[in-house]
Amino acid sequence: MKYVPERTGNQGSSLVSDLASRVLKGDHRALAKAISIVESGGIGRRRLIHELYPRTGKAFTVGITGPTGTGKSTLVDKTIQEFRRRGRKVGVLAIDPSSPYTGGALLGDRIRMMDHSLEREVYIRSMASRGDVGGLARAAINTIRVLDAAGMDIVIVETVGAGQTEVQVATAVDATVVVVMPQLGDEVQAFKAGFNEIGDIFVVNKADITNPSKTMFNVASGLQEKSGWRPPVLKTVAIKGTGVPSLVDSIEKFQKFLDDHGIREERRNKRLESELIEAAFSDFYTETVTRLKQEKSWQHLLGQVAKKELDPETAASKLVKAIARLDVSENA
């Protein structure tokens, strides 16, 4: 049985078990290694998730997302500190849209800037957002699982922008915090179109640069109650820490709301459904596309389209049948 290509070397079962037990103790070095394994995929990922999954489900996961320039990273840093003040262990996954190099450096700076006394109870990891959407979402979800199993009370996932990747990752959590800033004007409208539905809590950060009332009003208008929760619109000045305790209050209030109404479980199961389908189709694709390209009929079909004897849409529908006929289950 081998649908997922082996990419991470042969992590033997016992090695993985050993790593898993160190992760469960919250060992930071084990965490780093475990996340690298789930990020790179392959059989190591499957084994590790198999070991860790039964021990997950405790962490409350929070996505913090919004356009660039809204001071999101600072807000995340202050939010971590506030959660720490309340005695929570915090894991952070920062999805970085820039190159891995730049991203790494920035994150390094941010970690250095943080109070050293917090270091042991906070684990921060960045992940470059290049590559395929589905692959990143799967890596992010499994990274959240690793952090959850490691005993984090809160896992924060930070994303930037309104691309498909970002929205997919930002919604793979229990609570989604959407950050904007005043003076965005038209951009707020465009942004809202994408984020209205996914936000559980809205924050107007940099509320000191100008009167945030208009932006707060714009954000609030059109927001709809979801299962009895009306998304609050808060204002913060992250760089000074203003409003951050209220934000954390709101997150905790939302957590309580979800648990009291059994919605957290319901939402998780819904996410699980999409996750399983996306993961299975992605693995099916990987396996099938290789087999397909080895078929002579594929080269023939491609040649017909290139010569304009067949149009691409008709060719695609022929190909659907060819895909269905490839029985990859025989391989199992």
Add this chain to the structure above:
Amino acid sequence: MKYVPERTGNQGSSLVSDLASRVLKGDHRALAKAISIVESGGIGRRRLIHELYPRTGKAFTVGITGPTGTGKSTLVDKTIQEFRRRGRKVGVLAIDPSSPYTGGALLGDRIRMMDHSLEREVYIRSMASRGDVGGLARAAINTIRVLDAAGMDIVIVETVGAGQTEVQVATAVDATVVVVMPQLGDEVQAFKAGFNEIGDIFVVNKADITNPSKTMFNVASGLQEKSGWRPPVLKTVAIKGTGVPSLVDSIEKFQKFLDDHGIREERRNKRLESELIEAAFSDFYTETVTRLKQEKSWQHLLGQVAKKELDPETAASKLVKAIARLDVSENA
């Protein structure tokens, strides 16, 4: 035979044939309708592409892409005008990352700003970049085909940003022009990581705001010759039209280069290969996922994962087998 869900009403064969023949004559209203059909998918798309595909292949397709704020839209407008001066018919597809509403308004302004005498020989269409990546790429590729069949000499595809969607669309063309501006600094580095490989021509626009030499040097360094073509790095001040004739010269030079070396055909066939595979798997997914969700075993599997009796990675590999067993070809 029905893999693609019917979404556009029952465009009968004869209606589609009539529309296709009006598209071939370059009728703008027919163009608008045809693009709406290929954009919305369904059987209408298949029929229309079936009719039009044999008449495509003449247009030279140019992607113009780069980060926001580089004055790309102005550059595209001036490039259209320059091509018109040279007697070329121009079709434009603008992939708009903002809401369809904002996008529409902006595009309306741009069309109004253009010289009216050009209007008849230029067709501009915008497409919102929301929705799934694959779906947008397919719609964009088929829109290019419609514009090509309508007799456009040049089809320009304008995209913003370095997301997966944008890169996928920006590379579905014969020539890719990458636009940056001076003073981007670190951003140029991050940007280059994504665009180095896809650019055939690089433009430093807004070259009047500061000395562009350093940016031009940064962009040029690390660029590699591809099949004997060294991507030029040009400077423009689009708002004044400065450098635009040189850009169009470069595009025409590149077109000649591709044709002289038979590379245009080769690249097209390579793109065709990816397009067919993506389209077929997307249709396969659409058909199969519905069937899968009707299976009792699927609900059972999902329940096991929710109850933590099974981990998601093991469940996904079981699901791969279930997908392979669903014989959608029987449906055909």
